[in-house]
Amino acid sequence: MRNRIYLCLAHxxxxxxxxxxxxxxxxxxxxxxxxxxxxxxxxERFVNRREGEPSLDKKVVCLSAxxxxxxxxxxxxxxxxxxxxxxQSFTFCASSHPITYLGATPVxxxxxPETWNMDPDLMEEAIKDRMAxxxxxPKAIIPVALYGMPYKIDRIMEIARRYGxxxxxxxxxxxxxxxxxxSLGTFGEYGVLSFNGNKMITTSGGGALICPDEEKAREILWxxxxxxxxxxxxxxxxxxxxxxxxxxxxxxxxxxxTVVDEHIAHHRHVQELYCKYxxxxxxxxxxxxxxxxxxxxFWLCTAxxxxxxxxxxQENAYRQVITGAVGGAAGVTHAxxxxxxxxxxxxxxxxxxxxxxxxxxxxxxLWKPMHKQPVYRNAPAYTNGVSEGLFxxxxxxxxxxxxxxxxxxxxxxxxxxxxx
Numbered sequence: 001m002r003n004r005i006y007l008c009l010a011h012x013x014x015x016x017x018x019x020x021x022x023x024x025x026x027x028x029x030x031x032x033x034x035x036x037x038x039x040x041x042x043x044e045r046f047v048n049r050r051e052g053e054p055s056l057d058k059k060v061v062c063l064s065a066x067x068x069x070x071x072x073x074x075x076x077x078x079x080x081x082x083x084x085x086x087x088q089s090f091t092f093c094a095s096s097h098p099i100t101y102l103g104a105t106p107v108x109x110x111x112x113p114e115t116w117n118m119d120p121d122l123m124e125e126a127i128k129d130r131m132a133x134x135x136x137x138p139k140a141i142i143p144v145a146l147y148g149m150p151y152k153i154d155r156i157m158e159i160a161r162r163y164g165x166x167x168x169x170x171x172x173x174x175x176x177x178x179x180x181x182x183s184l185g186t187f188g189e190y191g192v193l194s195f196n197g198n199k200m201i202t203t204s205g206g207g208a209l210i211c212p213d214e215e216k217a218r219e220i221l222w223x224x225x226x227x228x229x230x231x232x233x234x235x236x237x238x239x240x241x242x243x244x245x246x247x248x249x250x251x252x253x254x255x256x257x258t259v260v261d262e263h264i265a266h267h268r269h270v271q272e273l274y275c276k277y278x279x280x281x282x283x284x285x286x287x288x289x290x291x292x293x294x295x296x297x298f299w300l301c302t303a304x305x306x307x308x309x310x311x312x313x314q315e316n317a318y319r320q321v322i323t324g325a326v327g328g329a330a331g332v333t334h335a336x337x338x339x340x341x342x343x344x345x346x347x348x349x350x351x352x353x354x355x356x357x358x359x360x361x362x363x364x365x366l367w368k369p370m371h372k373q374p375v376y377r378n379a380p381a382y383t384n385g386v387s388e389g390l391f392x393x394x395x396x397x398x399x400x401x402x403x404x405x406x407x408x409x410x411x412x413x414x415x416x417x418x419x420x
Contacts, residue, residue: 002359002410003360004360004361004362005360005361005362005403005410005411006362006398007198007300007396007397007399008198008199008299009197009198009400009401010197010199010201010202010263010400010401011259011263011400011401011402013256013258013259014255015254015255015258016251016252016256017255019035019250019251019254019255020248020251022035022251034247035248035251035253035254036062036246036250039062039203039245039250039251039253039257040061042257043060043062043193043253044059044060046183046257046260047186047210048183050181050182050183051178051181051182052181053181053182056182056186058186058191058210058213059211059212059216059217060193060208060211060217061208061211061217061220062206062207062244062245062250063208063209063224063244063245064207064242064243064244064245065094065194065206065243066170066193066195066208068207068224068241069193069209070094070095070142071102071243072209072220072223072243073140073168073190073192074099074102074139074140075223076189076216076220076223077139077140077166077189079099079104080102080103080104080139081102081103082104082105083102083105083138083139084105084106084134084138084139085099085104085107085142086107086123086126086127086138086165087099087106087107087108087141087144088108088109088117088143088144088151088170088370089108089111089371089381089383089387090110090111090116090117090144090146090367090370090386090387090390091144091370092367094172094194095142095170095172096108096142096370104139105379105380106370106379107130107138107379107381108370108371108376108379108380108381108383109122109126109381110122110369110371110382110386110387111146111390112152113390114152114290115146115149115150115151115152115290115294116146116147116149116287116390117143117144117150117151118143118144118152118156119384120152120155120156120159123156123159124159126380127159127163129382137163137165138165139165140166140167141156141160141166141167141188142167142168142169142170143156143167144170144173145169145171145172145173145174145177145184146173147173147300147301147302147396148173148174148176148200148296148298148299149174149177149287149294149296150177150178150294150296151169151184153169153179153187157187157188166189167187167189168189168190168191168192169185169187169188169190169191169192169210170192171183171185171192171210172194172199172207173299174296174297174299175194175199175201175297175299176260176261176264176297177295177296177297177299179293179295180293190209190210190211191209191210192207192208192209192210193207193209193210194207195253195256198400200263200264200267201253201256201257201259201260202252202253203245203249203250203252203256204252205249206245206249206250206253207245221244223240224240224242224243225240225242225243225244226241227239227240227241263401267297267298267299267400267401268296268297268298270298270301270398270399270403270408271286271296271301273408273409273412274286274301274303274408274412275288277409278303278415281416281419282306282309283305283306283308283419284303284415285303285304285306286301286302287302287303287304287394298399300397300399301396301397301398301399302366302396302397303397304390304393304394304395305346305348305349305352305393305394305395307346309348310348310420311347311348311351311352312351312418312419312420313355314347314348314350314351317347317348317351317354318340319339320339321335321336321337321338321339322339342372343368343369343372343388343391344365344391345366345391345395346393349365349392349394350365352395352415352418353365353395355418356415359410361410361411361414362398363396363397363398365391365394365395365396366391366394366396368391369387369388369391371383372388372391397411398411
């Protein structure tokens, strides 16, 4: 039996154990320390570099998760109970849940078809409508680099500046992705990074927030360390959080930074192989960079299936309730009451996922749009049908550093074999 091919797992460089041992040897087994400081400097060098331009001077604060980074960025932007925040609908829930942590309301905006990310024109329509309905502007805008693909940040920033609304870039999936040679996360007021176990690089769990300057970074660090005041005892004048990254996790991150460029190059190479092997397969279309200024890291390689494409076994799709987790590091599910919902991938997409799973290949549907999630049924949403349409026809294919050229050939051969 062939070994399981996972969707995306970060690859260890060999240096990680050196930094972890250093943490134990120096007794820095805490949520701070030399590895955290050094990892932040590594990240600053990485995100601040620009092709053919002087480096930027953004600051980075390492945190316990990308979700924590979104949460603290919202706080720094002044989001309070009763406020509204515009957020991309086509994303993972970590982009929107922190809005609700603060008692604010997410306002979901649909995607445009080129990048699959937030539609700038629809975003402006949402801003105007929320101002007319509520009498005030949304407090922030959160575009998301879906599967690593850059958003139309030039248009988003132009509109955001015109209305005076700060942009929080959710680049959790876009570490290493570029727009016009500049790192995602460095255009807006804040930029979110994630180092979960399935990201471009990993710290096991963890994230970071790209900040505009030293003063803002100190504010984020203060909130991330329980908002303690400078007294010889514990004094708190604001609510803080235990969000600082551990010195052990940062040691893993330092090792990962020694191979980050190799990881990104490999993901892009895997994307090229998928395009090569599936380019002549009728009914299967790989999603790629829409134009030269977009340079995705291809964190995950994604494809769409023509609704008319027939897959073996699709007559049995959604016949049974899933009893185990499909993807996700924790492997936790809440028992579903039915095998179907009112918004789900087409039968041929589910049939292909099942066929690949039987061949020990992990594949997943695209993210289900947030405006179609039951938990957000009452949230304002500005839609155009793009994300719902893509969710019905899209599938994610393995792309991590452990995916070899032979693996891509095996995956694409199984895709072809599954087509009737």
